[in-house]
Amino acid sequence: xxxxxxxxxxxxxxxxxxxxxxxxxxxxxxxxxxxxxxxxxxxxxxxxxxxxxxxxxxxxxxxxxxxxxxxxxx
Numbered sequence: 001x002x003x004x005x006x007x008x009x010x011x012x013x014x015x016x017x018x019x020x021x022x023x024x025x026x027x028x029x030x031x032x033x034x035x036x037x038x039x040x041x042x043x044x045x046x047x048x049x050x051x052x053x054x055x056x057x058x059x060x061x062x063x064x065x066x067x068x069x070x071x072x073x074x
Contacts, residue, residue: 004072011068019057 033039036052 008068008072012065015061015064015068019061 033048033050034052034056038047038049038051040047
């Protein structure tokens with residue numbers, strides 16, 4: 001039981017590192033977010049809420065974790 005859990009933690013860690021790398025390279029390429037993200041800039045106030053990006057990342061992580069857990073369930 002504990003051995004399988006450690007494997008899941010390793011794969012989740014690798015997935016988080018890969019996602020971090022992708023986000024880092026998107027930032028270097030000038031990617032500022034998806035259409036639908038809320039960005040308000042006034043005189044001395046900036047508000048950024050990445051709602052569409054958050055929904056997309058949540059969806060992708062749900063699929064990734066489902067695949068990982070189903071792989072170890074077999």
